[in-house]
Amino acid sequence: MSINFMRLLFINIESALLELMMGVCNNYSFFENCEFSQNTTLQDGCNAILKNFPEIIFVQVSEIATIYKIDEIRKLSQKDIKVIAIAKTREYAYDALKCGFTDYLILDDDFELELRKVLLKLQNSAESTLKAFYLKSYKEYRKVITSDILYLKADGNTTDIITINDSCLTAFKTLKSFENFLPENFIRIHNSYIINKEQITKVNFGELKCAVGLKNNEHVIPFSRSYSKNWKQLEENFKHLSLAN
Missing domain, CATH: 3.40.50.2300 (Response regulator)
Incomplete structure (x- = not known):
């Protein structure tokens, strides 16, 4: 595609x-x-x-x-x-x-x-x-709503796009190409992952991982130290939004 x-x-x-x-x-x-x-x-x-x-x-x-x-x-x-x-x-x-x-x-x-x-x-x-884009395969176009994306995962020179209904779409583009155009609520936190910040259900900065998706079907995504600048900014955002127990 x-x-x-x-x-x-x-x-x-x-x-x-x-x-x-x-x-x-x-x-x-x-x-x-x-x-x-x-x-x-x-x-x-x-x-x-x-x-x-x-x-x-x-x-x-x-x-x-x-x-x-x-x-x-x-x-x-x-x-x-x-x-x-x-x-x-x-x-x-x-x-x-x-x-x-x-x-x-x-x-x-x-x-x-x-x-x-x-x-x-x-x-x-x-x-x-950007609210949506299209994946094209031959003469077929498939619309992808950006708010429906949970995360994107690199797979060599292709990228898997995982959505809230748990479908997986494959695009013949690198993860970097998505990083360059997706809106600001998407953040790269790993060599292989870009996540939708609006889909985060929980995050553990001590264990360097987060979960995205529905509560009964969460996907656990790791952070990597090579993208520490990005997830540390995410941590600062969570500090401002959180209520201390």
């Missing part, structure tokens, strides 16, 4: 510009795992929004009607879609912001630099609020 964290849609992008954008996106590990939709016309792009619900859209605008149309479809979707306008003038860019677009890019000499800034903002925002 491979991982698809986000779906990106490109609308009305000139071919040379699209090639540049794809090259820049591939510089960032987060976007390496995204599913990129084909560059579409405005009409096909609107259909794709309502059919596939992409999380991020880049649309090149040369008239106000394009902005209004995308805004209309975005609202109809009732999804939190990040829309970035690409325009030759600031007038269209500002019109896009007024219509609720997330950001804009101006086609000038600073375009690539500004694109990198936008991508980093999108990456940081997604990493801090």
Whole structure:
């Protein structure tokens, strides 16, 4: 299985510009795992929004009607879609912001630099609020809700994902790749384990282990000294939250 964290849609992008954008996106590990939709016309792009619900859209605008149309479809979707306008003038860019677009890019000499800034903002925002991602196997996609994950375990170059219903999903990605994008409630406490802090049921810092999961079906996860900085921070958090007996 491979991982698809986000779906990106490109609308009305000139071919040379699209090639540049794809090259820049591939510089960032987060976007390496995204599913990129084909560059579409405005009409096909609107259909794709309502059919596939992409999380991020880049649309090149040369008239106000394009902005209004995308805004209309975005609202109809009732999804939190990040829309970035690409325009030759600031007038269209500002019109896009007024219509609720997330950001804009101006086609000038600073375009690539500004694109990198936008991508980093999108990456940081997604990493801090990521609620779900998809595991892809051939043409099948399986949704994984991050709050349902108990822990992740390294198995060579693959990672096992254990969820609250005790299912085990295997992704052909290293544990490190998950460490780089999962939200802040996930913490690596061992060479082989990342745990969901919100799923911890008990922890023993003297014995360097914790339990995650349901009370009648707990999984015991060890800490390792190589990640002592992480679990010591966890210990400090527990001290602030605990009531002394």
